[in-house]
Amino acid sequence: MPKVRDILYYAVHVQELRSIIQWKVWHNPVHERDESTETESAKICFKYLDKTSRSFSAVIKELHPELLLPVCVFYLVLRGLDTIEDDTSISATTKEPLLRNFHENLEVDGWHFDGNRPEEKDRELLVNFRYIITEFKNMKPAYQAIIKDITQKMGNGMADYCLNAEFNEVGVNTVEDYDLYCYYVAGLVGEGLTRMFVESKFANPGLLERPQLHRSMGLFLQKVNIIRDIREDFDDHRKFWPREIWSQYVDSFEDLFKPENREKALNCSSHMILNALDHADDCLFFLAGLREQSVFNFCAIPQSMAIATLDLCFRNYAMFQRNIKITKGEACQLMTASTQNLQVVSEAFRKHLHSIRRKNRPEDPNFLKISIACGKVEQFIESIFPSQKVEEILAKGKAAELQAAISAREKTAPEVGSKKETLVLLGGVLSMMLVITGIMTYIAWLMGARFDVAFEEIKQSWAQLTGGSLFQGLDQVQPTNHPTGHGEL
Amino acid sequence: MAGNRASPKSYGTVLVVGGCGFLGSRVVEQLLNFPAEAQDESQRQSGKASSSNGTVNGQHQTPHSDELRSPSSSNITIFQFPSLRSRYPPISSSGTQVHALDLRCTQNLFSGCTYHEADITNPDALLEVFRQVKPDVVINTASPSWEAPAAILRKVNIDGTRTLLEVAGAKLGDWGGHCKVFVHTSSSSVVHDGDSDLINADERYPYVCPNPREYYSETKVHAEKLALEANDKPEYGHMLTCAIRPAGIVGEGDRGGFSGGILRTASVAPAWQLHIQLGTGDNLFDNTYVHNVVYGLLCATDALLATHARRQSGKAVELDHERVAGEAFNVTNDQPAYFWDSSRYLYSRYGRDINIDKIWVLPTGLAYAVGAAAETFNWLTGRKGKLNRQTVKYTCINRYYSCDKLRRRTGYKPIVPIDEGFARAVKWYKLDEEQTPRAQGQKKTQ
Incomplete structure (x- = not known):
């Protein structure tokens, strides 16, 4: 018969009781x-x-x-x-x-x-x-x-x-x-x-x-x-x-x-x-x-x-x-x-x-x-019973090298391609936007929009804001920009 | 060990490069048969009839080191260890001329050794020294501390080793001969990425290069490759080379290595800091007593000299499994100890009380947070602290090596047990502290 002390002990140490039963x-x-x-x-x-x-x-x-x-x-x-x-x-x-x-x-x-x-x-x-x-x-x-x-x-x-x-x-x-x-x-x-x-x-x-x-x-x-x-x-x-x-x-x-x-x-x-x-x-x-x-x-x-x-x-x-x-x-x-x-x-x-x-x-x-x-x-x-095997480490090293080589090769080729694609896409979007802007300006001009007056007004209010100094430089650039576009139209 | 002492070995003319550093000065000391101990012995004997050279003194009273009681912190500075002289193989003083080369020859000097000041990255200065010394053997121990700036690590470890090899092999210029043997001190860290466990790692483990975590180890890889590639090449005059990779050097003279670092912590850290443990504490770590490393270097030198003589006499080339030339070898004490036990041993023998019941165990994950916090703190305060994520890592990983290859091919065995090595390190550190109070800058290590 088990002793009372033992019963108490194993009631607390269930893991050990489990081992005995096992x-x-x-x-x-x-x-x-x-x-x-x-x-x-x-x-x-x-x-x-x-x-x-x-x-x-x-x-x-x-x-x-x-x-x-x-x-x-x-x-x-x-x-x-x-x-x-x-x-x-x-x-x-x-x-x-x-x-x-x-x-x-x-x-x-x-x-x-x-x-x-x-x-x-x-x-x-x-x-x-x-x-x-x-x-x-x-x-x-x-x-x-x-x-x-x-x-x-x-x-x-x-x-x-x-x-x-x-x-x-x-x-x-x-x-x-x-x-x-x-x-x-x-x-x-x-x-x-x-x-x-x-x-x-x-x-x-x-x-x-x-x-x-x-x-x-x-x-x-x-x-x-x-x-x-x-x-x-x-x-x-x-x-x-x-x-x-x-x-x-x-x-x-x-x-x-x-x-x-x-x-x-x-x-x-x-x-x-x-x-x-x-x-x-x-x-x-x-x-x-x-x-x-x-x-x-x-x-x-x-x-x-x-x-x-x-x-x-x-x-x-x-x-x-x-x-x-x-x-x-x-x-x-x-x-x-x-x-x-x-x-x-x-x-x-x-x-x-x-x-x-x-x-x-x-x-x-x-x-x-x-x-x-x-x-x-x-x-x-x-x-x-090695938990670390040199053969595995060497193999892992080789695999990593191989992986690196493969991904390097894969990377260089498709990355060039994707870069080109992105550029083409970006260029397409930008030129599309330019065309649309052009068409809209043209329609506005046909319908009688006075760009020269608007431009003049903007120029004046800008001059008021900045006190005219900043505009001096812009003044020379602006006319070459806008009017050329306008002139072509 | 005592009893069957071999006849003294001759090495010819030896040039110890880095001969005033931590490891290099111990090489000089062992090549000169531990002159300081001979002095002690003769002083102790001076009352009695003095024997002229004081060798092999009372072997029976040297206890086997296993039975040697470990010193306690109270007596460590006066504790007498069994002599090294009686345990390491004797070296013939007539057949061995010892020269040392270092950038500055101001510390760790021994009479009986000739000192030369030169920068190993300067070929002309090196050639000048080689012309004077005409060494048969070069033992290269020069290396900056692992904490040195990248430029210095690169310059000394890579450029310095290359120049030294080329001068020794008379590739860079004529100095009236070329060396027979070049033994290079590498590092066991050449196969460690600073992160993974290394368990019983042997020499087949691949180099870690590049090594983003430890640039020191990366430069040691380059240096080791240079040394091994120079082996037996006609342009180096068929000089024989090998590389010895010590795993954590401890002992007298260590300021920046494991024992030096831990002892510095012991001298300044508050008690609570010494009671923190990162990780489970089940991780084993290799440390090697400095004179065992030296003995490893000398065993390799012996083997290379034997190979050289064998080739000179036209005998058959040695087999692959016995070759030493062109090979790398781990050198350890073959006694990995639990990292935190080694640290606590140093703390307690230094004189700090460590109560094992009051240890705080931080799990590894939290340990990184501690490392990162310390880094941030150091960055904010502009201090240069020892604690960072990398050092934290070392306290939690297994890092021990197999030195079977060196044992099998050169007959090396660790002579002084590592516990004695640690105790000797503490004794030296405490005596050094008493002599030079405070402020010791970073010195060269291994």
């Missing part, structure tokens, strides 16, 4: 899993998928049948590894070999693990791990090899961190460490998935030649989660924000949460967001290499959620007080956008970049760097 009504999965053909163990795998993942389960289940089970098993294997790493009740000495050798268990029929503490939430997954092993062994050897390899790398990475006393004491130290940590927990997943996509021919093999791209896919998601979960992690005594960044704003990590350090905390968070934004253009580049719709959706949905979350966190002090997340309405809107094509996803990115830009404040030490980072992503979007 998604629920109109979204058709590209592929749907066909339960009738599934084995018992596959069904159990999907059951655990639903149990363990909140966000990934839905997108995984819409994947192309070729990748459906491999990705599902990949996810569950890594989740199993995670469950061992997370369990603080297991001593480091027991944990280390478990993590380092976890990949070998995938070959052992019936392997399971019940050493987790009872409250560990995915404990049951490891207790019943044999079903996952069964499905692992059912899939193509190529996928098996990828999953095994990534599991081994990740297990080793986790083991290193679990032995690293400094990490456990003070958290992540440098920005480089931060990147490495994110690489182990997320970048490796990106690598494994990309190899599976390429193996299935659903992605451009070029994606493997640019490891930077799939690394960024993972790092972007992980960094956004680390930024958003700052409060939750702090309450759990975990510090993922690198010291190299927060120490520029506060002396101790705890100070970030003190109300008097509000501005410092916000500036620190924009530094973290700036660091994450650096991966955004790589993520779009990566998405451009995907060739199958369900794979595209699978990758694009989390990425657009991530940029929206970054936007939500940017200069939002609430993130230091409580757990914040994007609303369901926004999520549905993003999912609709992310299940179409790269251009729509890019527009969603652009929208959030502009929203970040609007919230950016000049007093923030990273103000201009953030502006530049947003600009960089926008410039990249323009490079893949």
Whole structure:
């Protein structure tokens, strides 16, 4: 049942309500899993998928049948590894070999693990791990090899961190460490998935030649989660924000949460967001290499959620007080956008970049760097979907030149003609008027009009008006004019 | 960047035309390996055992610029940026003789450079200088400000470039040789009509000529054409030419360009004026740090010298897609930023408070009305204001370029990030203001 608060929220935010309805009504999965053909163990795998993942389960289940089970098993294997790493009740000495050798268990029929503490939430997954092993062994050897390899790398990475006393004491130290940590927990997943996509021919093999791209896919998601979960992690005594960044704003990590350090905390968070934004253009580049719709959706949905979350966190002090997340309405809107094509996803990115830009404040030490980072992503979007094409401009230029040439030619010829016409017409009218004036004067003269008297009278009154001076000159002209006309008549 | 430093480059005898101007003086500075910084370094080191030439000093303490904290307005005049010397490729002082030519050599002088006064529109005076210098390389940076009267723009940009090319190529008279290489500083505005958006514009964009809105750009088109047409012609002694088109130069020494203009506004405008925004603010704008422009010029010079050597030794002609001779190149920082953000950064680092919640946004249509009103006001009061319909236009449009061609063909890359470039511009402007209080006339820019 929806909560009263939600009802009130969506009563005001109708646009978001519309997005939810739109998604629920109109979204058709590209592929749907066909339960009738599934084995018992596959069904159990999907059951655990639903149990363990909140966000990934839905997108995984819409994947192309070729990748459906491999990705599902990949996810569950890594989740199993995670469950061992997370369990603080297991001593480091027991944990280390478990993590380092976890990949070998995938070959052992019936392997399971019940050493987790009872409250560990995915404990049951490891207790019943044999079903996952069964499905692992059912899939193509190529996928098996990828999953095994990534599991081994990740297990080793986790083991290193679990032995690293400094990490456990003070958290992540440098920005480089931060990147490495994110690489182990997320970048490796990106690598494994990309190899599976390429193996299935659903992605451009070029994606493997640019490891930077799939690394960024993972790092972007992980960094956004680390930024958003700052409060939750702090309450759990975990510090993922690198010291190299927060120490520029506060002396101790705890100070970030003190109300008097509000501005410092916000500036620190924009530094973290700036660091994450650096991966955004790589993520779009990566998405451009995907060739199958369900794979595209699978990758694009989390990425657009991530940029929206970054936007939500940017200069939002609430993130230091409580757990914040994007609303369901926004999520549905993003999912609709992310299940179409790269251009729509890019527009969603652009929208959030502009929203970040609007919230950016000049007093923030990273103000201009953030502006530049947003600009960089926008410039990249323009490079893949140009809103201005040089070919069109050149063509337009040529067309304009041609047009100009044609109209110039048309102009010169007919304009001369029309000028002549106007002159002829004007001449005709004038001569007609002259003829008529002549005829009328002639008739008046025939009827006895005394022009000489009239002229004399006009001359006199004019002389009276002007005092005679002006007329002197006219006097010499007038007689030559009128009398000649008269004389001829 | 530091770490894999190349061996110092030699350019032979270089004549920097416009060498006392904003851009030209920075060319001289980079060719001399930033002598002012070397002085600072040795001063700071004077307590310790002094190393004789002070090169490559403590690279580990130079932070990567991405991690460099941005200075705030309170500390900007004392803020120490990582040195330029350690980041730009070193230049061999024995293999490079630096000469500068300008109309008047009174400002921006560096010891280590020989100065010559001459008017580039006067062939005899030019020939005299060339006889003395006998340059291998000419880097032409001379150009009046975009606001200069039409007659001056035409005379310096078109006639001056023509005379200079003809003298350099020994077409106008004998000075005992001819130049190998002529690098011409053009302008990215040669493809801009002063009105339309330019988005990721590359060198294939057509020239705008005639250009009724910007006569400056029109004269730059003519100059660029002259420079490119002179490439590899027998009457110019097969001198190799190319044109570099900077997009908005900012940095130390800028008075009339983007940073100079905005900072002048910051120094005089009332607070409300700084809180006005024309248009949506989503428009991206290119600006380029002056020493990156210089580096672009030097990369092009390198490439042309290599081509020259290649031809002298009779090797095969380079392919179309690697050619530099006879070509034009955009040079940018490859970091377009939102126009209003760049302005506000300059305002705020200058020391003005900008409260983002109090910004007034005027839609573009209304912005024109503002421009027109300002023009009318200026006309009525007889003032020469910066605000008009044309400047208003620039605040609302996208104007950024692709510099891929220069990157691919010459190995150029922007070395100093643009945010540092802006911060350096503010620092210089404030120090300059302290030294010369008030009244600074228009000086030459780019």
